[in-house]
Amino acid sequence: MNIVVPIKLVPDLVEELEIDDDGTDLDRDFLSLRINEFCDHALEEALQLKDAHGATVTVLALDGDETDKVLYTALAKGADRAIKITGIDGAATSRQTANAVANALEGIDYDLVLTGVQAADDRDGQLPVLLASRLGIPHVSVVSEVAIDGDAIHIKKEYAGGVTATLRAKPRVVLGVQAARETPRYAPVSRVRQIMKEAELDEVEAGDVGAGATSSVRRMFTPDKGEGAEMIEGDADAIAAKLAEILNAKRS
Amino acid sequence: MSQDIFVVAEHLRGTLADVTFELLGKGRELADATGGALVAVLLGGDAAALAGGLGIADGVVHVDHPSLAEFNPESASAALVEVVAQRSPRLLLVANTSMGMDLAAAVAVRRDVPLVAYATDVALDGDALVATSQLYGGKIYTESVLDGPSSVVSVLAGSFPAAAGKRDGSPTVDAIAAPADIDTGRIEFVALDEPEGGDVDITAQEALVCVGRGIQSEDNIPLAEALAKALGGAVCSSRPIVDSKWLPKTRQVGKSGVKVAPKIYVTLGVSGAPEHIEGMKDAELIIAINTDENAPIFEYAHYGVTEDLFDVVPPLTEKLES
Ligand SMILES: Cc1cc2nc3c(=O)[nH]c(=O)nc-3n(C[C@H](O)[C@H](O)[C@H](O)COP(=O)(O)OP(=O)(O)OC[C@H]3O[C@@H](n4cnc5c(N)ncnc54)[C@H](O)[C@@H]3O)c2cc1C
Ligand SMILES: Nc1ncnc2c1ncn2[C@@H]1O[C@H](COP(=O)(O)O)[C@@H](O)[C@H]1O
Numbered sequence: 001m002n003i004v005v006p007i008k009l010v011p012d013l014v015e016e017l018e019i020d021d022d023g024t025d026l027d028r029d030f031l032s033l034r035i036n037e038f039c040d041h042a043l044e045e046a047l048q049l050k051d052a053h054g055a056t057v058t059v060l061a062l063d064g065d066e067t068d069k070v071l072y073t074a075l076a077k078g079a080d081r082a083i084k085i086t087g088i089d090g091a092a093t094s095r096q097t098a099n100a101v102a103n104a105l106e107g108i109d110y111d112l113v114l115t116g117v118q119a120a121d122d123r124d125g126q127l128p129v130l131l132a133s134r135l136g137i138p139h140v141s142v143v144s145e146v147a148i149d150g151d152a153i154h155i156k157k158e159y160a161g162g163v164t165a166t167l168r169a170k171p172r173v174v175l176g177v178q179a180a181r182e183t184p185r186y187a188p189v190s191r192v193r194q195i196m197k198e199a200e201l202d203e204v205e206a207g208d209v210g211a212g213a214t215s216s217v218r219r220m221f222t223p224d225k226g227e228g229a230e231m232i233e234g235d236a237d238a239i240a241a242k243l244a245e246i247l248n249a250k251r252s
Numbered sequence: 253m254s255q256d257i258f259v260v261a262e263h264l265r266g267t268l269a270d271v272t273f274e275l276l277g278k279g280r281e282l283a284d285a286t287g288g289a290l291v292a293v294l295l296g297g298d299a300a301a302l303a304g305g306l307g308i309a310d311g312v313v314h315v316d317h318p319s320l321a322e323f324n325p326e327s328a329s330a331a332l333v334e335v336v337a338q339r340s341p342r343l344l345l346v347a348n349t350s351m352g353m354d355l356a357a358a359v360a361v362r363r364d365v366p367l368v369a370y371a372t373d374v375a376l377d378g379d380a381l382v383a384t385s386q387l388y389g390g391k392i393y394t395e396s397v398l399d400g401p402s403s404v405v406s407v408l409a410g411s412f413p414a415a416a417g418k419r420d421g422s423p424t425v426d427a428i429a430a431p432a433d434i435d436t437g438r439i440e441f442v443a444l445d446e447p448e449g450g451d452v453d454i455t456a457q458e459a460l461v462c463v464g465r466g467i468q469s470e471d472n473i474p475l476a477e478a479l480a481k482a483l484g485g486a487v488c489s490s491r492p493i494v495d496s497k498w499l500p501k502t503r504q505v506g507k508s509g510v511k512v513a514p515k516i517y518v519t520l521g522v523s524g525a526p527e528h529i530e531g532m533k534d535a536e537l538i539i540a541i542n543t544d545e546n547a548p549i550f551e552y553a554h555y556g557v558t559e560d561l562f563d564v565v566p567p568l569t570e571k572l573e574s
Contacts, residue, residue, distance in 0.1 A: 125367040129357035138326040141353040158508045162447030168440045215366040215396040229556035240567035
């Protein structure tokens with residue numbers, strides 16, 4: 001089975017996010033980018049399938065800051081091939097990105113595409129569904145387990161309240177992965193460094209990504225702090241005392 | 253140009269999802285503003301039975317086919333694309349749920365209309381619709397302008413009161429024939445499974461201590477357990493804790509876990525992503541401990557602390573015990 005995992009780089013949410021002077025986008029000059037955590041899960045699930053059934057795993061990402069590092073890390077974890085998609089900038093819409101990924105897939109023999117279920121910066125729709133529609137193949141979102149049984153792919157889709165559905169698909173299909181069956185593996189820095197010396201990243205052109213219907217951002221803003229929590233200050237002991245008082249009052 | 257507002261009426265096992273009523277309440281308000289009709293879209297299901305709960309809508313459209321008996325992303329997308337192709341609503345509201353995530357983008361791209369996702373509000377501003385989205389794990393909001401003739405907005409659950417959309421009645425049901433591509437057989441439904449029981453029922457607790465990724469290691473869970481015990485309650489968690497197998501799935505609060513509304517909810521190292529907030533924002537008293545002063549959880553908490561949880565929790569537990 002040939003599995004493709006498209007990887008997205010997103011701002012690290014631990015860092016402070018600043019809005020640009022126009023007030024319609026993040027100030028991208030100082031952003032530190034990292035792999036979208038759900039892509040990490042998609043990659044892990046692909047590698048689990050490879051370990052169990054001997055699949056090949058191809059990762060691909062749009063060219064940009066940190067792309068090389070993220071792709072080499074994926075190779076260090078066990079992916080077989082890494083592709084950089086060039087000629088499309090990070091400001092592309094989800095639809096354009098889906099078209100770029102679809103164009104790249106034309107040159108790849110694939111059975112299964114595992115994407116992350118969503119990304120924190122996605123305003124205009126989740127790529128797995130856009131990509132599948134563009135490729136004319138089915139999709140399933142919010143997937144937490146994938147099992148291969150001969151020619152059948154068993155998929156666990158999660159609903160609210162812990163209810164899950166099992167669906168069966170045949171290749172080709174796009175799955176939006178919410179969680180891998182195991183915590184995503186870790187690649188030691190030394191291994192990543194070694195791979196950087198040994199392995200090559202392939203490059204393909206994004207090609208025609210079209211436009212597609214879109215909306216415009218009129219304003220970007222941070223939530224109004226005034227409406228939030230009453231903050232309790234002081235040293236740990238004073239804070240604990242105040243919290244105990246609040247909790248005891250509520251309990252009685 | 254149609255001024256109608258369409259809402260996908262999500263149902264599982266013969267019951268309409270709560271979020272559907274949220275969307276219908278909002279849809280009513282928008283339809284009154286645009287002068288169009290509010291129409292609920294039922295894909296599969298027993299229309300006669302379900303329509304009775306959709307009294308707030310001016311009408312119901314129903315697509316039926318054996319492949320829609322259980323949710324199948326492919327069949328449901330094809331059916332919804334057909335509805336939108338025939339009726340071209342000004343706005344299609346879809347919940348940003350597991351089912352909705354399979355539908356919203358499929359319809360938007362196949363009908364070539366814009367989609368705004370993760371919305372917490374939609375309003376008519378002059379001639380345009382404006383959708384507010386919650387992005388970056390809840391840290392940033394955007395307002396998107398939808399000024400075309402037709403668009404799709406997917407809405408985060410918990411954004412509007414469900415009560416506003418609950419009205420019994422008997423709206424007329426229009427059947428729309430299933431499109432030819434509704435069942436390609438490429439995706440088959442196999443089974444629906446309930447969560448495993450047997451663990452503490454966190455929905456029945458008066459006090460919950462919720463651990464998030466800030467707890468750092470499985471070895472630190474007992475710290476939260478001691479606090480929960482002092483409060484007479486139980487420990488629950490955000491999703492990554494369950495994905496790491498540090499706690500069973502039965503303890504997960506949020507979109508793909510359970511919804512809770514205890515008297516007391518104390519969070520330890522939880523950022524407050526929208527998918528978590530959805531499951532706990534109705535708790536009576538929320539106290540959040542998180543070192544990041546910009547963590548979205550502080551928007552929902554009543555009291556907040558930006559100290560290290562490992563410094564605050566032990567003395568707090570001690571004080572509650574004495
Ligand atoms: C379809 C879908 C369904 C989902 N369903 C759910 C769900 O049901 N429930 C759920 O919770 N999530 C769910 N998620 C995941 C959700 O998007 C977030 O990834 C998750 O809620 C984040 O968990 P967290 O807050 O524990 O971790 P993080 O976001 O990583 O936050 C950890 C926090 O801990 C703080 N911290 C670190 N160290 C300390 C310290 N020493 N003291 C105090 N604070 C500290 C940090 O500042 C940070 O804010 C879902 C996602 C998707 C896409
Ligand atoms: N620019 C991108 N490059 C590669 N993969 C992407 C990109 N954008 C989205 N994806 C994939 O689609 C998933 C969902 O992201 P999004 O569509 O942004 O919600 C990600 O986890 C990736 O697997």
